[in-house]
Amino acid sequence: MNQKVFKDAKSALTGVKDNMTILVGGFGLCGIPENLIVALKETGVKNLTCVSNNAGVDDFGLGLLLQTKQIKKMISSYVGENATFEKQFLSGELEVELCPQGTLAERLRAGGAGIPAFFTPTGVGTLVAQGKEVRNIDGRDYVLEKAIKGDFALVRAWKGDKFGNLIYRKTARNFNPMAATAGKITVAEVEELVEIGDLDPDQIHTPGVFVQRIFKAPSLEKRIEQRTVRKN
Amino acid sequence: MPLTREQIAKRISQEVQPNYVVNLGIGIPTLVANYIPESMGVMLQSENGLLGIGPFPLENEVDADLINAGKQTVTAVKGASFFSSSDSFAMIRGGHVDLTVLGAMQVDQEGNIANWMIPGKMIKGMGGAMDLVAGAQRVIVAMQHTDKDGTPKLLKKCTLPLTGVKCIKKIVTDFGVLDITPQGFVLIEHAPDLSPEQVVSATGASVEISKECRPMKI
Numbered sequence: 001m002n003q004k005v006f007k008d009a010k011s012a013l014t015g016v017k018d019n020m021t022i023l024v025g026g027f028g029l030c031g032i033p034e035n036l037i038v039a040l041k042e043t044g045v046k047n048l049t050c051v052s053n054n055a056g057v058d059d060f061g062l063g064l065l066l067q068t069k070q071i072k073k074m075i076s077s078y079v080g081e082n083a084t085f086e087k088q089f090l091s092g093e094l095e096v097e098l099c100p101q102g103t104l105a106e107r108l109r110a111g112g113a114g115i116p117a118f119f120t121p122t123g124v125g126t127l128v129a130q131g132k133e134v135r136n137i138d139g140r141d142y143v144l145e146k147a148i149k150g151d152f153a154l155v156r157a158w159k160g161d162k163f164g165n166l167i168y169r170k171t172a173r174n175f176n177p178m179a180a181t182a183g184k185i186t187v188a189e190v191e192e193l194v195e196i197g198d199l200d201p202d203q204i205h206t207p208g209v210f211v212q213r214i215f216k217a218p219s220l221e222k223r224i225e226q227r228t229v230r231k232n
Numbered sequence: 233m234p235l236t237r238e239q240i241a242k243r244i245s246q247e248v249q250p251n252y253v254v255n256l257g258i259g260i261p262t263l264v265a266n267y268i269p270e271s272m273g274v275m276l277q278s279e280n281g282l283l284g285i286g287p288f289p290l291e292n293e294v295d296a297d298l299i300n301a302g303k304q305t306v307t308a309v310k311g312a313s314f315f316s317s318s319d320s321f322a323m324i325r326g327g328h329v330d331l332t333v334l335g336a337m338q339v340d341q342e343g344n345i346a347n348w349m350i351p352g353k354m355i356k357g358m359g360g361a362m363d364l365v366a367g368a369q370r371v372i373v374a375m376q377h378t379d380k381d382g383t384p385k386l387l388k389k390c391t392l393p394l395t396g397v398k399c400i401k402k403i404v405t406d407f408g409v410l411d412i413t414p415q416g417f418v419l420i421e422h423a424p425d426l427s428p429e430q431v432v433s434a435t436g437a438s439v440e441i442s443k444e445c446r447p448m449k450i
Contacts (some may be wrong), residue, residue, distance in 0.1 A: 008362070024371065027280040028303040030296065080356030081303070089355060098355070100319030101279060102363030111320040121366040122325060125344075125397030157296075157339070170314050171281050172297040177316040205316075222296035227305035230288040 004164050004208075005193070006215040009039035012187045016152055018045050023108065023150035023179040024052035024062060028081065029223050031172030032061050033156040033189045040154070041065050041163060051075040051108070051148055053175050055085040060223055066094070075148070077101035080227065102127060103145050105178060110147035112181025112210065119147045153183020156217070157206070160190035161197075164211030165204045173205065180206045187213040191220065233425040234406035235450070240374050242267045242450050243421075244404050245332055247372055248266065249378070253277055254322065255364060257334035260301040260374040264333055277329055279360040280325050284312025312410065324360065325367040329450050332368035334361060336375045336403075338390045341416035341437045343400040346392035358395060365396030373400055376409035384436030386410070386417065407431045411447060413439065421448045 013036065016022075022040070026032030037056075041064050044158040048071050055076055056063035065071050066084045073095040079085045088094035099107070100122045110118055119142035123129050133144040156178040158169035166188055168176055180186050188206075193216040235243070237260045245267035255277045256262050265285070268274050276285040278300045285300055286307035286321065293307060300306045303361060308314075323329060338346040345365060348358040365371055378384050403410045408431045409421035417439040422428045424447040432439045 028299065030280070030299050030303070076357060078357035078359040086355065090352070091254075093264070096355075098357045100358050100362040101317070101360040102325050105321050106316040120325065122363045124366070125363065126394045127349075128358075168314075170295065170297040170308075171278070171299050173314060174281050174317045178318050205334055224294070224296050225299075225303040226305070227294060228288045229291050229294060232290060 004212060004214050005162050006213050008215055008218070009035040009189060010042070012036070012213045012215050013043055013152075015041050015185065016040065016043055016045055019047045020045070020151040021049040021051065021149070023148070023153040023183050024050060025155040025174065025176030026054070026056050027171065027174035028051060028225050029056065029061055031168070031174050031176055032056065032158055033154040034061070034220055035189050035217050036154040036187060037061060037064060041068060041070065044070075046070045047072045049073040050073070051150060053077050053104060055079045055082040057081050057225065058084050073097065075099055075104070077104050091227045093231045105175065107145055107148040108175065108178035108182045111149040111153065112178060115147055117144055119144055148182060150179070151185065153179045153186040155180045155186060155188050157190045159192045159199065160188050160195060160209070160211070160214050161194045161199050162214070163196050164188065164208030164214050164216055165199050166190070166206035167199060167203055167212060168205050177206050181210045184211045188211055189215060189217045191217060233378065233423070235423050235448070236406070238263060239450050240404050241362050243448055244372055244374055247273055247402070248272065248331060250274070251303055252330040253283070255279065255329050255332040255368065257332070257361070257364070259335045261333035261335060263283065267435070277323065279317075279320050279324065281315050281317055282308060283315070283323070284309040284310060285443065286312070286430055321360070324363050327367055327369055329364075329368045331370045331372065332364045333372045333374055334364060336373045336385070338382055338385050338392050339373055339375070339403055340387045340390045341412065343392050343398045343412045345395045345400050346390040347395050352392065356392045361395050365399040371399055371401070373403040375403065375405055377405035382434070384434060387436040407434055410439065418442050419445050421446060423448060426435065
């Protein structure tokens with residue numbers, strides 16, 4: 001029987017090396033694999049290319065790896081929340097590929113799905129399309145974008161079983177499912193780790209075939225970026 | 233007196249039809265939600281994977297796993313659904329969103345929009361904006377007519393890096409409502425306290441004043 005269960009983030013990152021491409025799930029701080037990110041920082045690996053929609057904030061999420069300068073290149077759609085990021089970007093210390101959010105989502109989906117490249121209308125006529133093939137299909141221009149795959153994919157789910165089947169919760173889902181399919185080694189940190197057979201097959205968002213390693217998160221801070229409430 | 237942000241949002245809400253699926257960008261566009269009556273059956277789409285954004289939560293309802301695209305905590309309405317980002321952008325890029333409202337730094341008379349970058353100064357990234365202008369059925373821009381120092385933001389040609397090309401047909405500013413036709417800007421409504429001529433002179437391109445031009449009803 002396939003042994004996918006690891007005891008913690010550190011052991012689940014065995015084999016991560018300098019210069020690797022790491023895919024990281026999450027939108028803002030929502031749904032980020034918090035423990036894996038800290039463990040990644042603690043491995044001390046450097047020159048990483050990180051693919052994630054956002055770059056966390058200065059002291060949480062991927063921002064932690066920016067502070068230790070372990071990231072050589074980021075591929076993201078929006079980095080506004082992170083002042084360290086913007087500074088390193090504007091000064092040239094950090095290489096950045098800004099990619100439209102939908103294109104980023106689809107590049108990851110394609111990477112896991114065996115689609116090497118695809119056409120999208122997004123970004124035609126803008127800086128995003130520079131240097132890329134643009135083709136007119138049925139009267140509209142589309143730009144050719146390439147799939148993204150990673151050496152490792154770090155994802156966070158709500159529930160997972162020991163086969164690696166994953167269920168996500170609410171808007172913490174976001175980029176995690178696509179990242180999970182596109183990593184050579186996908187590591188999932190889950191809030192609840194259950195036995196094979198405990199999850200209803202109809203409820204599964206990521207079939208376990210995509211997941212190589214899984215561990216139960218000891219705790220999750222689940223930091224909120226913009227706590228917004230209404231009065232009663 | 234030009235309009236307030238709330239008044240711009242209120243005017244834009246008049247463009248929303250019953251049962252529309254609507255995506256609202258951060259800033260002034262989010263305020264549009266406050267003026268859409270529940271009875272219209274409108275579903276607000278959040279690009280991070282929620283269809284059916286509800287009001288902000290009460291203190292004891294706050295859920296870190298439930299946020300909108302602006303990273304604010306929200307609730308979900310009855311009939312809401314959660315999905316992945318690739319499904320979200322399939323919805324957006326595939327033309328299933330009836331209306332998107334977003335902000336802009338500049339819009340020009342060809343309908344080009346710039347709202348994601350000021351070279352050398354501000355590079356936050358484009359997020360979902362490029363997909364939204366490329367995919368939504370209807371796009372409305374909510375913006376200030378000029379900078380704080382009076383520099384026009386509606387121009388002959390955008391000088392900032394573009395978000396989308398020839399994709400804007402309607403703009404609501406604190407000065408008025410303008411359409412963009414093959415002939416350029418057309419002023420169709422003006423802020424009640426301003427004259428059409430005042431709006432035109434604050435614009436950095438020629439503006440045709442529509443024969444039906446009238447004060448905005450808010």
